Amino acid sequence: MTSPIPPVRVRYAPSPTGIPHIGNIRTALFDWILARQTGGQFIVRIEDTDRSRYDAAAEKAIFESLKWLGLDWDEGPDKGGPHAPYIQSERKQMYIDAAERLVESGHAYYDDTTPEELHALRERQRAAGQPPRYDGRGRHRSPEAIEESRQNGLPITIRLKVPDHGTVSFEDSVRGKVSFELKEIDDFVILKSDQMPTYHLAHIVDDHAMGITHVIRGDEWISSTPRHLMIHKALGIEPPEYVHVPLILGKDRSKLSKRHGATSALEYRDQGYLADAIFNFLALLGWSPGDDTEVMSRDEIVRRFSIDRINDSPAIFDSEKLEWMNGVYIRNMDADQLMDQILPFMERPESEGGLPDTVARPIDRVYLKRLIPLVHERLKKLTEATETLDFFFADNVSPEASDLPGKKMDAEMTERALTAALELCKTAAPFEPEHLEAEYRALAEKLNMKPGQLFSPIRVAITGKSFAPPLFDTMSAVGQKRCIERISNAIGILRAG
RNA sequence: GGCCCCAUCGUCUAGUGGCCCAGGACACGGCCCUCUCAAGGCUGAAACAGGGGUUCAAAUCCCCUUGGGGCUACCA
Numbered sequence: 375m376t377s378p379i380p381p382v383r384v385r386y387a388p389s390p391t392g393i394p395h396i397g398n399i400r401t402a403l404f405d406w407i408l409a410r411q412t413g414g415q416f417i418v419r420i421e422d423t424d425r426s427r428y429d430a431a432a433e434k435a436i437f438e439s440l441k442w443l444g445l446d447w448d449e450g451p452d453k454g455g456p457h458a459p460y461i462q463s464e465r466k467q468m469y470i471d472a473a474e475r476l477v478e479s480g481h482a483y484y485d486d487t488t489p490e491e492l493h494a495l496r497e498r499q500r501a502a503g504q505p506p507r508y509d510g511r512g513r514h515r516s517p518e519a520i521e522e523s524r525q526n527g528l529p530i531t532i533r534l535k536v537p538d539h540g541t542v543s544f545e546d547s548v549r550g551k552v553s554f555e556l557k558e559i560d561d562f563v564i565l566k567s568d569q570m571p572t573y574h575l576a577h578i579v580d581d582h583a584m585g586i587t588h589v590i591r592g593d594e595w596i597s598s599t600p601r602h603l604m605i606h607k608a609l610g611i612e613p614p615e616y617v618h619v620p621l622i623l624g625k626d627r628s629k630l631s632k633r634h635g636a637t638s639a640l641e642y643r644d645q646g647y648l649a650d651a652i653f654n655f656l657a658l659l660g661w662s663p664g665d666d667t668e669v670m671s672r673d674e675i676v677r678r679f680s681i682d683r684i685n686d687s688p689a690i691f692d693s694e695k696l697e698w699m700n701g702v703y704i705r706n707m708d709a710d711q712l713m714d715q716i717l718p719f720m721e722r723p724e725s726e727g728g729l730p731d732t733v734a735r736p737i738d739r740v741y742l743k744r745l746i747p748l749v750h751e752r753l754k755k756l757t758e759a760t761e762t763l764d765f766f767f768a769d770n771v772s773p774e775a776s777d778l779p780g781k782k783m784d785a786e787m788t789e790r791a792l793t794a795a796l797e798l799c800k801t802a803a804p805f806e807p808e809h810l811e812a813e814y815r816a817l818a819e820k821l822n823m824k825p826g827q828l829f830s831p832i833r834v835a836i837t838g839k840s841f842a843p844p845l846f847d848t849m850s851a852v853g854q855k856r857c858i859e860r861i862s863n864a865i866g867i868l869r870a871g
Numbered sequence: 872g873g874c875c876c877c878a879u880c881g882u883c884u885a886g887u888g889g890c891c892c893a894g895g896a897c898a899c900g901g902c903c904c905u906c907u908c909a910a911g912g913c914u915g916a917a918a919c920a921g922g923g924g925u926u927c928a929a930a931u932c933c934c935c936u937u938g939g940g941g942c943u944a945c946c947a
Contacts, residue, residue: 389947424946489945496944505873506943531945549876558874558943566945573947597875597942620877620940627939655883658896662884666895685884688940692882695897705910752909762908780907811906818906829906841908 381414382587386440386447387577389421390433395637396691397592397622397630399439400656404590404619406445407657407679414587418450419580420461423570439639443649444672449584457584462576469571472579472609473532473564481608482564485512485533486523508533508560529567534604536561542600547588547617548684554600562601574598578605581614588681590617593688617681620660620688630691646719646757647696651703655696659689669702701754709746713739716746716759727757733767741766745851748843762843766851771838773864775871780830787823788831789868794821795832796861805854807846814846835864 386402388394394402409416418440422428440447449455459465476482487508496506512533524530536559543553564575571579581589596618606613624634636642642652654670662685663670663678670678704712720742721735722728729737742763749762765771779788794817802813818828829845836857842848849857 387947391947421947427946485945492945500872503872507873529945533945552875554875560943563945568945570945572945577947592941593876594941595947600875618876623940625882629940658883660883664885666885668883668896687877689884690882692897695883698897701910749909751911754909814906824906826906833907837907839908843908845906 379412381412382408383415383417383585384409384588384590385417385419385581385584385586386445387419387421387580388436389424389427389573390429390436391424391427392429392432393435393638393640394432394439395630396639396642396656399443399639400622400659401590401592401619402440402445403443403653403656404617404661404679404684406447407676408588408590408681409448410676411679415448416445417455417457417584417586418447418460419584420451421573421576422461422463423566423573423576425463425568425570435638435640442643443639443653462580463570465576465580466570468583469565469576469579470569473571473575476534476564476608477532479608480535482532482534483512483561484515484517484520485531485561485563486515486520486528487512487531488528508562510561513561531563531567532565533561534564534601534608536601536604542603544599544603544613544616546596546599547615547681548620548686549596549618552596552599554597556600556604559600559604564605574601574605578602578609578611582606582609582611586614588615588617590619593618593621617684620685622659623688623690625690627690634691635693642696646755646759647700648703648715648756651696651700654703655699659691660685669699697754704753704756705751709743709750712750712753713743713746715756717742719756720760720763727760729760729764729767732769737767741851748847748851752843765837765839765842766848770856770863771836771860773834773838773867775867777834777840778831778864778868780827783827783831785868785871787827789865791821791823791828791831792835792861792865792868795828795835796858796865799849799854799857799861802854805850807844807850810846810849831864832861835861 384405386405388398406416408414418437420433420436422433437452447453449457449460451460454460473482477484492508495509499506513535520530537556540556541553542556543551546552562574563572565571599616599618603613622630624630626634630637636645639652643649650672653672654675657670657675657679658668661679661683664683667674707715717737717739719727720729720737724731745763745766749759752762753759778792779785780791783791795814798813798817802810814828814832815825818825821828830840833842833845833848834840836849836852852860
């Protein structure tokens, strides 16, 4: 069903100005999938041409996100490659050369308009009810005038000459044909006064030099694509295939932002989501295989992915569905894998969601391994392990008196249940789940209670919670000694309450 | 404001003119299973934004309206 296409060269080109959010990472995901599917290359390039917004922590987070999701790259800043360097600030001269070449060929010109003049121009246009647009005044500046401004230390930029009439159009892989009127586009800056290129120039020079075949990027770039086409034309080079993918929106339909809670891949990692689940979920946000399959391995996604099945419309990030899918992935793991994943979360400090600090680290792996089957299918997120398992590790628990009675039970009946449960607990042997269950069921009958009525107070007494893993597995794992202590403690709480 | 993009259940989506009084999944309700909570099974409610065309036939094609989003920087 997927039309086989020749090997692609695709790149993820984030700017290190902030932690990449999930929508941004999804384009990297699509890049990676396509590269792996076609046997092509996935390239990472850092677009740090805005020196004022550079953030080293953001750059670190970019690579950490990719690594966590398993999106390995073939060429990049750390790995090098045939087109190194892969950091734009280190490629500065290439852009300067390209811009100057465009000036020489008459496609671009030096402009000495100051920011203040530009601002004033826009204000005037706005006041007159006109769209703010650069008026092309620099086109008429003589070389001498530019040189004089340069001598005087005025900022000089290079702008592309955009024809004032005509149409540009291109065939987008997901949108189809998109057209723009050139009269809507002004002469835009390609080389800033600090000699750094703008995004427009830089990415085109690089994509061409690096042999990029498909530019996969967010929808927000679609309106600047005509500018990119004009640069290609001026440079005399062929544009790549454009793949504009729909944006990912938050619950309120606005662009995903901090207000919507977690937005970066790393935050999801820290909240106990699995990389495979995020991978699967993200792939399905804006793409679908065409049938009802939802849970798919990486291999299956790589095999079935195709650009023409990418959706046109923006998607809202549904965290509830993500949580469900994460649960599916947890259930599909084997016990050892799950234990490895859970351990670091449980060993975090108590203040960060780990077990109480009174529980010794490292956690007893042998004991934990025994507990995994009891909670395996109950977990949706790795972070939940702490709260579902804490009572196994604690010395004691403190249930509320009001939580102890089961359905249709008063305090007297609850006390009777616990007292009898305590006696049986002292004598029960072996302290194994099946045996315990048989004994306690018999006890319920003897007490003329429903099994659930007897079990309920015991559960709360032993776990401190009204819901927990199956009672007799739990009791067996907690151990006879602690069970006796906890039940008698609960009786005390009940009497006091 | 101008330009561009988008529009199927609350959400993610299937649907590329007849197979659709629209299928799946999450979430939600009911039932079953059951010692609680899960998991699992069955089941229910829930959508083609509106209006015009084109056609024997439209969720699917065209136009308009409405709504949402993006861009409009010497940011990416």
